[in-house]
Amino acid sequence: MQPTAAEAPQDGGSQKNRIRVKVNLVSVLASVLDEKNRPAPDLPIQAFEVFEEGVKQKIEFFESETTLPVDIALMIDSSMSTHKEFGFEQEAAANFIRQVLRPTDRLAVYGFDESVTLRANFSDNVAELQSAVRRIPPGAGTSIYDAVYLASRSLGQRDEERRRVIILVTDAGETTSQSDFEHARREAVRSGTLLYTIVIRPVKNESGRNTAGEHALETITDNTGGAMFFPDSIQELGIIFDRIDRELRTQYRLSYYPTPRGPANTYRKIEVKVLGDYNVRHRKTYLTDPQ
DSSP: OOOOOOSSOOOOOOOHHHHHHHHEEEEEEEEEEEEEBBBOOOOHHHHHEEEETTTTOOOOOESSSSSEEEEEEEEEEOOOGGGHHHHHHHHHHHHHEEEEEETTOEEEEEESSSSSEEEEEEOHHHHHHHHHTOOOOOOOOOOHHHHHHHHHHHHHTOTTSSEEEEEEOOOOOOOOOSSSSHHHHHHHHHHOEEEEEEEEOOOOOOGGOOOOHHHHHHHHHHHHHHHOOOOOOGHHHHHHHHHHHHTTTSSSEEEEEEEEOTTTEEEEEEEEEEEOOEEEEOOOEEOOOOO
């Protein structure tokens, strides 16, 4: 039988420190953009302030342009309403895979319609991942909440010392999920996942489409500190993928020990402020560990 954390042999102060870091340290990834919506690199720690529930926190660890490797779940909506431009979506996603992956990064490919299917597990094999994207078959319904929930759950099982990212390409017309909004949001927050949502809108008229999924995705995306994109044409997908890639390479990482600590299994509000004329995106909340 494997020893529990309490029974495991201790290796002096270093073991205790590792346990303390795992339990208490809160890390926040911040994307800082200038007035032209471009990533703003090389800001000093003095430019940042972090608050939890309105209380200023001491930044214990700071890294500009974080070197943490990235795990990406690339989620491609293959529902009926995306069929017209689906081939272009696949090629844009395939190009993004080649562009974004570094040797230490890993990416998984999922297709989703009325169900969510893993097409290629986490790897850095560009050719296999591109092939998986191109082999996603067309489907019918759209299970957005299931896609966010299952991708977040999968990423939450990955190594903690890696960034966790979902890139969701969808028409945002939720129709067939078994999960609901709160389950999807909670899992995304719990796993520390960053959600980037690209909404392909086959029907431009607001009255002609189901916008419930789109509004839900706006909330989840904002909670995680990601970004939402609404391309006017399918040809803009390449530009959007490029923006996501550049942003992932210029993120700041700030870590702190919460003072005071929040009750177990509760949402805690985070706010990051940056001095100067910048726009900062970061996860707005996290979920404390159960006790």
